[in-house]
Amino acid sequence: MPVRAASASARLGQALLVAALLPWPGAALGDDAPPSGSQSDVPELPRLVVTSTGEARPVAELAGNNARIERDAIELTGHTHISEIVSQAPATWVVRGSGQEHLTAIRSPVLTGAGACGAFLYLEDGIPIRPAGFCNVNELFEINSEQAGAIEVIRGPGNALYGSNALHGIINVIPPRPAEVGAHLAIETGSWDYYRGRFGGSLQRGQDDFAAWGHAEHDGGFRRQDSYNQYKLNLAWQREDGPGALFSGTRLRQDTAGFIVGKDAYKDSDQRKSNPVAGAFRDADSYRVTGRYEQSLGDGTTLAVRPYLRNSWMSFTQHFLPGMPEEDNRQNSAGLRAQLRREHGNGLIIAGLDLEYMDGWLEEFQADPIENGSDFLMETRPAGQHYDYDVDALLAGPYVHWQQPVGERALISLGLRYEYLRYDYDNQMIDGNTRDDGTPCGFGGCLFNRPADRDDDFGEFAPKLGLVLETGPAGDLYGQLARSFRFPQATELYRLQRQQNVAELDPEQLDSIELGLRGGAGAWYWDLAGFYMEKDNFIFRDADGFNVSDGKTRHVGVETLLEFRFAERWMLSGSATWARHTYRFDRVAGGGERIEKGNDVDTAPRRLSNLRLSFDYSALGRAQLEWVSVGGYYLDAANSAQYGGHDLLNLRLQQQVGRQWRGTLRVNNLLDETYAERADFAFGNFRYVPGRDRAIFVELSYGAD
Secondary structure: OOOOOOHHHHHHHHHHHHHHHHHOOOOHHHOOOOOOOOOOOOOOOOOEEEEOOOOOOHHHHHOOOEEEHHHHHHHHHHOOHHHHHHHHOOOEEEEOOOOOOOEEOOOOOOOOOOHHHHEEEEEOEEEEEOOOOOOOOOHHHHHHHHHEEEEEEOOOOOOOOOOOOOOEEEEEEEEEOOOOOOOEEEEEEEEEEEEEEEEEEEEEEEOEEEEEEEEEEEEOOOOOOEEEEEEEEEEEEEOOOOEEEEEEEEEEEOOOOOEEOOOOOHHHHHHHOOOOOHHHHHHHHEEEEEEEEEEEEEEEEEEEEEEEEEEEEEEEEEEOOOOOEEEEEEEEEEEEEEEEEEEEEOOOOOOOOEEEEEEEEEEEEEOOOOOOOOHHHHOOOOOEEEEEEEEEEEEEEEEEEEEEEOOOEEEEEEEEEEEEEEEEEEEEEOOOOOOOOOOOOOOOOOOOOEEOOOOEEEEEEEEEEEEEOOOOOOEEEEEEOOOOOOOOOOOHHHHHEEOOOOOOOOEEEEEEEEEEEEEEEEEEEEEEEEEEEEEEEEEEOOOOOOEEEEEEEEEEEEEOOOOOOOOEEEEEEEEEEEEEEEEEEOOEEHHHOEOOOOOOOOOOEEEEEEEEEEEEEEEOOEEEEEEEEHHHHHEEEEEEEOOOOOEEEEEEEEEEEEEOOEEEEEEOOOOOOEEEEEEEEEOOOEEEOOOOOOOOEEEEEEEEE
């Protein structure tokens, strides 16, 4: 893998780790030091997590991982992009693009392409924010993560409660309950004309709690024509021990900056702030309403029903393609999660059924002909309408999850899910790969091929076996065998190219083995995990431009999550991951890229680290220094081009003033490192999304008692 000399951020981050682990003289803390030989406590098991079973349960019961980022960490981080907060979870890397755009990696490489978003399941309060076959790689900005009550990340396959898309991982953004939303206002300003206003408030009427919270922000852009305006709103109602409802709405209006091109272009001060695709944009709206009803049926049995309605619309410039066509897509969907839960002794059984219907459409239009390029490029990518289709989809997913103590030290769990998905595709244009007026392109036809109307259906099983074993002072040993899957996305089936009239795709399958050790004692908490995963039916575009599903990849790694309160006011916390993601087949892929068995998958750092040193410097103030490290990675499947990785330091200071006012200072990229958020190699060029220079943010907030 690429190796480079340690940067200033890396050296300082490593020094922080070493310093924190050295014995700390109590006299240095004066009267606040703990007595000699004592240790301050941090939360020990059981910690409560939600995503794995759908309700708050001790993490000690889980035969797998579940990293939880609490509300106070979210508030202190004050992220302006989802990448800034989820990096605190192991094996999780969300890469920032222009504005609010992003790509995700969870126990995986950064996955790109039409259906790559299907590898990850994004939830809001346990409900998927999009239909199973109509995802978008940027859809995390459709959730109000900035004001979440907590964020949970499951790495690797989801369990029986979650089906398609829970392939490589799950991110569940958990909103605060209405009673937890206190009255507050906040204003913030920062570098590059950044402004944000936040609010929240709640009201109680008898047994009913009502709440509203949201924010609006403007970013003037680090690069030219790279600004955005974003708005998010949540409304919630909850009856005590009764039903509830949540409304979520988001709106994004963004000017988009594209890749800068040329080897190490991100290091050039002028190129870093340039925008080769001036005029590109991304506009997006989303709306969701989710209900919650629970009824005790006696005998430890509870019926839970979660109906939901969803709508999303997105229009954007595909600035990463020749001709820069525009895409418009929309989905309307409705669904229901019905679940019976029964506590029997110390055991638990959950049986449920997910039902979902979706109506979606997609259009792609290129306004102008390509004027600079080869004859082949200009002829096969004509101006005009490329695609226009509707898709209806129906999903059904019954499942069962069972867990039971065995003896005094073991807990076994079993899960099984079957899921069925049917697409009804209706092409609104001329079938085939002609121009939109029916005239043929030269060189064997236009690039864009529109299949004839058709139906496709898929069905998959996802089993899981887990075991937790209490091993004494070392903590709990846990392990699981699991299979997850993702169905082909609508874009992979119906937005075809060249002479491919039908995409005969199989669902991707991921088989996983995970072993971990989790525990807490005194000032320590740890969670160590190792995993081995094999993915079959990997979907990619081959040398003929066809979408095929006969690829294989392997994913092997170790992760650690650690907290250590080494003095009364000091806390060291963080995560580290070493993993290798490799191709297990040989092929020439689209664009002439050569995939070779044993090579690293491109954009797959072997090392990810996040270390936070926190200090409560008074009863009303706290400070945190964060080190974020991304290891080097290859930019192509042949492993011929590299990016050396980067290390960043972030500083946060927060001070309470009186009982109701609070000020916060945040400095991102403290040492002003020059780096690339994302690097790749395509169309014969090195391409980069440059990382932002040092950014300073100041927030003043007011919260009523």
